[in-house]
Amino acid sequence: MSGKPPGNTPTSLWGGRFTGGPAEIMHRINASIDVDRRLYAEDIAGSKAHCAMLVAQNILSPQDGAAIGAGLDQIKSEIDSGRFAFSAEREDIHMNIEGRLAELIGPVAGRLHTARSRNDQVATDFRMWLRSAIDRLDAAMRDLQAALIDRAEAEAATVMPGYTHLQIAQPVTLGHHLLAYVEMLGRDRGRLADGRRRLNESPLGAAALAGTSFPIDRHRTAAALGFDRPAANSLDAVSDRDFAIEFVAAAAIAGTHLSRFAEEVVIWCSGEFGFIALSDAFTTGSSIMPQKRNPDAAELVRAKTGRLNGSVVALLTIMKGLPLAYGKDMQEDKVPVFEAVDALELALAASAGMVRDMRPDRERMHAAAESGFATATDLADWLVRVAGLPFRRAHHATGKIVKRAEELDCSLGMLPLAELQAIEPSITSDVYDLLGADHSVASRTSFGGTAPDRVRAAAQEARKRFLG
Numbered sequence: 001m002s003g004k005p006p007g008n009t010p011t012s013l014w015g016g017r018f019t020g021g022p023a024e025i026m027h028r029i030n031a032s033i034d035v036d037r038r039l040y041a042e043d044i045a046g047s048k049a050h051c052a053m054l055v056a057q058n059i060l061s062p063q064d065g066a067a068i069g070a071g072l073d074q075i076k077s078e079i080d081s082g083r084f085a086f087s088a089e090r091e092d093i094h095m096n097i098e099g100r101l102a103e104l105i106g107p108v109a110g111r112l113h114t115a116r117s118r119n120d121q122v123a124t125d126f127r128m129w130l131r132s133a134i135d136r137l138d139a140a141m142r143d144l145q146a147a148l149i150d151r152a153e154a155e156a157a158t159v160m161p162g163y164t165h166l167q168i169a170q171p172v173t174l175g176h177h178l179l180a181y182v183e184m185l186g187r188d189r190g191r192l193a194d195g196r197r198r199l200n201e202s203p204l205g206a207a208a209l210a211g212t213s214f215p216i217d218r219h220r221t222a223a224a225l226g227f228d229r230p231a232a233n234s235l236d237a238v239s240d241r242d243f244a245i246e247f248v249a250a251a252a253i254a255g256t257h258l259s260r261f262a263e264e265v266v267i268w269c270s271g272e273f274g275f276i277a278l279s280d281a282f283t284t285g286s287s288i289m290p291q292k293r294n295p296d297a298a299e300l301v302r303a304k305t306g307r308l309n310g311s312v313v314a315l316l317t318i319m320k321g322l323p324l325a326y327g328k329d330m331q332e333d334k335v336p337v338f339e340a341v342d343a344l345e346l347a348l349a350a351s352a353g354m355v356r357d358m359r360p361d362r363e364r365m366h367a368a369a370e371s372g373f374a375t376a377t378d379l380a381d382w383l384v385r386v387a388g389l390p391f392r393r394a395h396h397a398t399g400k401i402v403k404r405a406e407e408l409d410c411s412l413g414m415l416p417l418a419e420l421q422a423i424e425p426s427i428t429s430d431v432y433d434l435l436g437a438d439h440s441v442a443s444r445t446s447f448g449g450t451a452p453d454r455v456r457a458a459a460q461e462a463r464k465r466f467l468g
């Protein structure tokens with residue numbers, strides 16, 4: 001941070017009625033430039049739209065408007081190229097830009113703030129910034145979906161154990177498992193899109209809180225800045241941050257999905273599971289244990305959820321109980337949103353990277369699916385369907401068969417027919433066909449099920465729904 005140390009002279013931007021200057025600590029708690037400088041492009045775009053509207057409405061002369069527009073363009077290029085000296089004394093991004101404008105074009109700079117307040121200005125900037133961030137996040141989610149769908153197609157017939165309670169439950173395919181995350185991401189994108197629709201109303205021209213007596217055209221600035229319409233109520237326009245809360249809530253849900261996937265990556269690449277391997281690109285070594293290959297990227301994706309959840313609590317708490325309209329509390333709205341966007345962007349990109357990087361060990365997954373009596377349900381279903389047993393009796397008989405296999409330390413398919421018939425006489429040698437994991441997954445042909453053909457069709461469908 002550059003800029004002069006805080007003095008005790010009042011600022012020229014609002015200091016008319018002040019004689020003393022702010023205390024050093026007041027400066028420090030008040031300044032937000034280190035955070036809100038990220039809004040500079042939106043702030044300048046908003047100012048240019050406001051300026052053009054003031055000229056069109058004959059509130060500002062064309063000459064003054066041109067001088068202001070040129071000054072703003074220069075400031076944009078200064079900031080873009082890193083030549084701009086941000087100053088903490090000028091508090092925030094709005095006053096940094098306006099202060100620099102005055103240096104560049106003189107007192108006419110002061111006309112830009114006609115019929116405007118920092119309250120509608122910041123609300124406008126923030127909505128625009130978040131709108132672009134949502135668009136970037138949507139693209140990142142779509143990319144992760146694309147990576148998952150590609151992988152799902154390649155692994156449509158890769159058999160692995162499906163789990164409940166992290167205990168082997170029934171065989172599934174890796175493709176099916178990955179497509180589950182494609183659905184989650186589809187809903188995450190839907191939540192972001194819903195929020196984006198609601199946030200896309202322009203606060204600009206609400207002024208401090210009550211509107212303005214100048215004959216402004218809010219529809220014009222709203223359209224110029226890509227908003228669907230001006231916000232209907234000036235008090236609401238400057239005082240609500242529900243759009244930010246909605247966003248961080250949606251981001252936290254998406255982060256929760258990513259954390260579950262990340263956790264599975266961590267488990268799958270453990271030595272005990274060995275279902276997948278990640279390359280050097282997404283792992284790190286240990287400084288003391290030479291054998292280690294740690295899935296740090298997955299662990300960090302898992303942990304980013306903490307920040308996302310923190311953002312939800314922070315924003316809700318900042319806004320709770322605030323009387324209308326603007327309160328300086330709201331200046332604290334940006335950190336949680338910026339942090340959430342940064343964390344989610346990283347987590348999405350790292351997740352897509354891992355999906356493209358991972359090498360499944362098909363044999364190991366298959367062997368695991370053959371263990372743990374994963375086809376016990378298939379046997380119980382056969383007893384119902386073919387032998388005509390009531391499901392409860394079939395379940396009970398199958399339970400006894402599993403117990404017997406445990407005693408003999410073998411899989412269900414390795415039990416001799418005599419052992420099976422000793423427990424349930426209606427069993428015939430036909431059951432051996434269905435005790436294999438491949439047969440089991442191939443039989444799960446119901447809509448949304450795990451049979452390889454279903455998974456291939458679902459992947460194609462997902463391509464149309466999400467990537468089309």
Ligand code: ARG
Nearest residue numbers: 032092118119122326330331
């Ligand atoms: N930096 C402020 C914020 O982010 C801008 C609005 C300040 N408005 C005011 N009345 N002090 O909220």
